[in-house]
Amino acid sequence: MAAALTQITDSVHFAQTDLVNWTLITDGTGVMLIDAGFPGQRDDVLGSLGELGFGIDDVRAIVLTHAHIDHFGAAIWFAKTHGTPVYCHADEVGHAKREYLEQASPADIIPHIWQPRWLKWSLAISSKGGMVRDGIPTTQALTEDIAAKLPGAPMAIPSPGHTSGHCSFVVDGVLVSGDALVTGHPLLRHDGPQLLPGLFNHDQDGCVRSLAALGMLNTDVLLPGHGPVWRGPIREATEKAAT
Numbered sequence: 185m186a187a188a189l190t191q192i193t194d195s196v197h198f199a200q201t202d203l204v205n206w207t208l209i210t211d212g213t214g215v216m217l218i219d220a221g222f223p224g225q226r227d228d229v230l231g232s233l234g235e236l237g238f239g240i241d242d243v244r245a246i247v248l249t250h251a252h253i254d255h256f257g258a259a260i261w262f263a264k265t266h267g268t269p270v271y272c273h274a275d276e277v278g279h280a281k282r283e284y285l286e287q288a289s290p291a292d293i294i295p296h297i298w299q300p301r302w303l304k305w306s307l308a309i310s311s312k313g314g315m316v317r318d319g320i321p322t323t324q325a326l327t328e329d330i331a332a333k334l335p336g337a338p339m340a341i342p343s344p345g346h347t348s349g350h351c352s353f354v355v356d357g358v359l360v361s362g363d364a365l366v367t368g369h370p371l372l373r374h375d376g377p378q379l380l381p382g383l384f385n386h387d388q389d390g391c392v393r394s395l396a397a398l399g400m401l402n403t404d405v406l407l408p409g410h411g412p413v414w415r416g417p418i419r420e421a422t423e424k425a426a427t
Protein backbone atom coordinates (compact mmCIF):
# COMPACT_ATOMS: atom_id res chain seq x y z
CA MET A 185 0.00 0.00 0.00
CA ALA A 186 1.38 3.42 -0.97
CA ALA A 187 2.08 6.00 1.69
CA ALA A 188 -0.77 8.43 2.40
CA LEU A 189 0.62 11.90 1.83
CA THR A 190 -0.78 14.87 3.78
CA GLN A 191 0.25 18.47 3.29
CA ILE A 192 0.88 20.03 6.72
CA THR A 193 2.31 23.47 5.79
CA ASP A 194 3.51 25.09 2.56
CA SER A 195 6.76 23.15 2.85
CA VAL A 196 6.03 20.15 5.09
CA HIS A 197 4.37 16.94 3.88
CA PHE A 198 3.70 13.88 6.02
CA ALA A 199 3.87 10.36 4.53
CA GLN A 200 2.04 7.80 6.64
CA THR A 201 2.03 4.01 6.25
CA ASP A 202 0.67 1.26 8.50
CA LEU A 203 4.19 0.42 9.65
CA VAL A 204 6.10 3.71 9.86
CA ASN A 205 6.03 7.35 8.68
CA TRP A 206 8.42 9.82 7.09
CA THR A 207 8.31 13.56 6.45
CA LEU A 208 9.23 15.56 3.34
CA ILE A 209 10.33 19.19 3.52
CA THR A 210 10.58 21.16 0.31
CA ASP A 211 12.09 24.45 -0.78
CA GLY A 212 13.34 25.96 -4.03
CA THR A 213 16.48 23.80 -3.93
CA GLY A 214 14.81 20.39 -3.60
CA VAL A 215 13.53 18.19 -0.83
CA MET A 216 14.77 16.82 2.47
CA LEU A 217 13.47 13.62 3.99
CA ILE A 218 13.22 13.08 7.72
CA ASP A 219 13.42 9.28 7.99
CA ALA A 220 12.90 6.93 5.06
CA GLY A 221 10.91 3.82 6.00
CA PHE A 222 11.92 0.16 5.83
CA PRO A 223 14.31 -1.08 3.10
CA GLY A 224 11.29 -2.67 1.40
CA GLN A 225 9.42 0.65 1.37
CA ARG A 226 11.82 2.24 -1.12
CA ASP A 227 9.14 2.41 -3.81
CA ASP A 228 6.73 4.05 -1.36
CA VAL A 229 9.38 6.65 -0.51
CA LEU A 230 10.03 7.26 -4.21
CA GLY A 231 6.26 7.43 -4.77
CA SER A 232 5.87 10.11 -2.11
CA LEU A 233 8.68 12.14 -3.71
CA GLY A 234 7.08 11.68 -7.11
CA GLU A 235 3.70 12.90 -5.86
CA LEU A 236 5.38 16.19 -4.98
CA GLY A 237 7.15 16.34 -8.34
CA PHE A 238 10.59 15.27 -7.13
CA GLY A 239 12.96 12.59 -8.36
CA ILE A 240 15.86 10.84 -6.65
CA ASP A 241 18.36 13.53 -7.53
CA ASP A 242 16.22 16.24 -5.91
CA VAL A 243 16.78 14.70 -2.47
CA ARG A 244 19.26 17.08 -0.85
CA ALA A 245 19.59 15.02 2.30
CA ILE A 246 18.02 12.40 4.51
CA VAL A 247 17.94 13.36 8.18
CA LEU A 248 17.33 10.51 10.62
CA THR A 249 15.51 10.77 13.93
CA HIS A 250 17.34 7.54 14.80
CA ALA A 251 18.99 4.58 13.11
CA HIS A 252 16.38 1.85 13.48
CA ILE A 253 15.74 -0.19 10.37
CA ASP A 254 12.14 1.04 10.03
CA HIS A 255 13.36 4.64 9.85
CA PHE A 256 16.52 4.45 7.78
CA GLY A 257 15.87 1.42 5.57
CA ALA A 258 15.49 3.15 2.23
CA ALA A 259 18.25 5.60 3.18
CA ILE A 260 20.73 2.71 2.94
CA TRP A 261 19.94 2.50 -0.77
CA PHE A 262 19.87 6.27 -1.35
CA ALA A 263 23.29 6.68 0.25
CA LYS A 264 24.88 3.69 -1.46
CA THR A 265 23.43 4.11 -4.93
CA HIS A 266 23.02 7.88 -5.24
CA GLY A 267 25.45 9.30 -2.68
CA THR A 268 22.59 11.05 -0.88
CA PRO A 269 23.95 12.70 2.28
CA VAL A 270 22.56 11.13 5.47
CA TYR A 271 22.65 13.02 8.76
CA CYS A 272 21.65 12.34 12.34
CA HIS A 273 22.52 13.51 15.85
CA ALA A 274 26.23 13.15 16.63
CA ASP A 275 25.40 10.54 19.30
CA GLU A 276 23.56 8.40 16.73
CA VAL A 277 26.22 8.32 14.00
CA GLY A 278 27.93 5.15 15.30
CA HIS A 279 24.54 3.46 15.49
CA ALA A 280 23.73 4.45 11.89
CA LYS A 281 27.09 3.00 10.84
CA ARG A 282 26.15 -0.17 12.76
CA GLU A 283 29.20 0.01 14.96
CA TYR A 284 26.68 -1.18 17.57
CA LEU A 285 22.98 -1.99 17.61
CA GLU A 286 20.35 -0.67 20.02
CA GLN A 287 17.34 -2.41 18.56
CA ALA A 288 14.98 -5.11 19.84
CA SER A 289 16.25 -8.46 18.54
CA PRO A 290 14.22 -11.43 17.29
CA ALA A 291 14.93 -13.01 20.70
CA ASP A 292 13.08 -10.10 22.33
CA ILE A 293 10.14 -10.43 19.95
CA ILE A 294 9.65 -14.21 19.84
CA PRO A 295 8.13 -14.55 23.35
CA HIS A 296 5.30 -12.27 22.17
CA ILE A 297 4.36 -13.78 18.85
CA TRP A 298 1.66 -16.01 20.30
CA GLN A 299 -0.34 -12.76 20.26
CA PRO A 300 -1.94 -12.32 16.83
CA ARG A 301 -1.04 -8.64 16.51
CA TRP A 302 2.65 -9.39 17.22
CA LEU A 303 2.74 -12.28 14.77
CA LYS A 304 1.08 -10.22 12.05
CA TRP A 305 3.46 -7.32 12.64
CA SER A 306 6.55 -9.60 12.71
CA LEU A 307 5.60 -11.07 9.35
CA ALA A 308 4.84 -7.62 7.89
CA ILE A 309 8.17 -6.12 8.92
CA SER A 310 10.12 -9.19 7.78
CA SER A 311 8.61 -8.81 4.32
CA LYS A 312 9.76 -5.14 4.29
CA GLY A 313 13.38 -5.93 5.14
CA GLY A 314 13.04 -5.56 8.89
CA MET A 315 15.87 -8.05 9.45
CA VAL A 316 18.40 -6.18 7.29
CA ARG A 317 21.57 -5.52 9.31
CA ASP A 318 23.31 -3.04 6.97
CA GLY A 319 24.43 0.34 8.22
CA ILE A 320 25.13 3.58 6.38
CA PRO A 321 28.92 4.08 6.54
CA THR A 322 28.71 7.63 5.15
CA THR A 323 26.39 8.97 7.90
CA GLN A 324 27.49 12.34 9.28
CA ALA A 325 26.55 14.35 12.35
CA LEU A 326 24.01 17.07 11.66
CA THR A 327 25.71 20.29 12.73
CA GLU A 328 23.92 23.63 13.04
CA ASP A 329 25.78 24.90 9.97
CA ILE A 330 24.65 21.99 7.84
CA ALA A 331 21.08 22.13 9.15
CA ALA A 332 20.82 25.85 8.37
CA LYS A 333 21.39 25.13 4.68
CA LEU A 334 18.89 22.26 4.35
CA PRO A 335 15.26 22.72 3.26
CA GLY A 336 13.29 23.96 6.28
CA ALA A 337 16.50 24.52 8.29
CA PRO A 338 15.50 21.81 10.80
CA MET A 339 16.04 22.65 14.46
CA ALA A 340 17.37 19.63 16.34
CA ILE A 341 15.68 18.75 19.63
CA PRO A 342 17.77 15.97 21.18
CA SER A 343 15.38 13.37 22.62
CA PRO A 344 17.49 10.38 23.73
CA GLY A 345 15.90 7.30 25.25
CA HIS A 346 14.38 5.27 22.43
CA THR A 347 18.00 5.18 21.22
CA SER A 348 20.99 6.98 22.75
CA GLY A 349 21.21 9.53 19.95
CA HIS A 350 17.54 9.89 19.10
CA CYS A 351 16.70 13.40 17.93
CA SER A 352 13.42 15.15 17.11
CA PHE A 353 13.19 18.14 14.80
CA VAL A 354 11.13 21.31 14.50
CA VAL A 355 10.57 22.44 10.92
CA ASP A 356 8.24 25.24 9.87
CA GLY A 357 6.69 25.20 13.35
CA VAL A 358 5.93 21.47 13.20
CA LEU A 359 7.42 18.86 15.56
CA VAL A 360 8.73 15.71 13.89
CA SER A 361 9.14 13.44 16.91
CA GLY A 362 10.34 10.12 15.48
CA ASP A 363 9.90 7.46 18.14
CA ALA A 364 10.33 9.78 21.12
CA LEU A 365 6.54 10.22 20.99
CA VAL A 366 4.16 8.23 18.79
CA THR A 367 0.40 8.29 18.26
CA GLY A 368 -0.15 4.69 17.17
CA HIS A 369 1.60 1.48 16.14
CA PRO A 370 0.42 -1.95 14.97
CA LEU A 371 1.44 -3.31 18.40
CA LEU A 372 -0.44 -0.69 20.41
CA ARG A 373 -4.07 -1.17 21.33
CA HIS A 374 -5.10 2.47 21.15
CA ASP A 375 -4.20 5.51 19.10
CA GLY A 376 -3.16 8.68 20.88
CA PRO A 377 0.08 10.20 22.12
CA GLN A 378 2.18 7.58 23.92
CA LEU A 379 5.57 5.88 24.16
CA LEU A 380 6.32 2.69 22.27
CA PRO A 381 6.26 -0.60 24.24
CA GLY A 382 9.21 -0.62 26.64
CA LEU A 383 11.10 -3.45 24.96
CA PHE A 384 11.71 -1.17 21.97
CA ASN A 385 13.20 1.59 24.12
CA HIS A 386 16.90 1.46 24.95
CA ASP A 387 16.44 3.65 28.04
CA GLN A 388 12.90 4.05 29.35
CA ASP A 389 13.80 6.75 31.92
CA GLY A 390 15.48 8.68 29.13
CA CYS A 391 12.27 8.44 27.10
CA VAL A 392 10.29 10.00 29.97
CA ARG A 393 12.85 12.79 30.40
CA SER A 394 12.77 13.50 26.67
CA LEU A 395 8.96 13.77 26.77
CA ALA A 396 9.34 16.54 29.34
CA ALA A 397 11.79 18.34 27.06
CA LEU A 398 9.48 18.03 24.04
CA GLY A 399 6.60 19.31 26.18
CA MET A 400 8.37 22.65 26.57
CA LEU A 401 8.27 23.36 22.84
CA ASN A 402 5.81 25.79 21.39
CA THR A 403 4.29 23.72 18.58
CA ASP A 404 0.79 22.46 17.94
CA VAL A 405 1.30 19.97 15.14
CA LEU A 406 2.98 16.63 15.87
CA LEU A 407 4.24 14.31 13.13
CA PRO A 408 5.23 11.06 14.86
CA GLY A 409 7.32 8.15 13.60
CA HIS A 410 4.30 5.88 13.96
CA GLY A 411 0.60 6.74 13.97
CA PRO A 412 -1.44 9.65 12.65
CA VAL A 413 -0.83 13.41 12.78
CA TRP A 414 -1.77 14.90 16.15
CA ARG A 415 -2.91 18.51 16.53
CA GLY A 416 -2.99 20.49 19.76
CA PRO A 417 -0.56 22.03 22.24
CA ILE A 418 2.40 19.68 22.39
CA ARG A 419 2.34 19.72 26.18
CA GLU A 420 -1.04 17.96 26.13
CA ALA A 421 0.47 15.19 24.02
CA THR A 422 3.56 14.73 26.17
CA GLU A 423 1.51 14.72 29.38
CA LYS A 424 -0.79 12.06 27.97
CA ALA A 425 2.21 9.99 26.89
CA ALA A 426 3.87 10.29 30.31
CA THR A 427 0.89 8.85 32.21
Ligand SMILES: [Zn+2]
Nearest residue numbers: 252254363409
Ligand atom coordinates in the same frame (compact mmCIF):
# COMPACT_ATOMS: atom_id res chain seq x y z
ZN1 LIG B 1 10.14 3.21 14.70
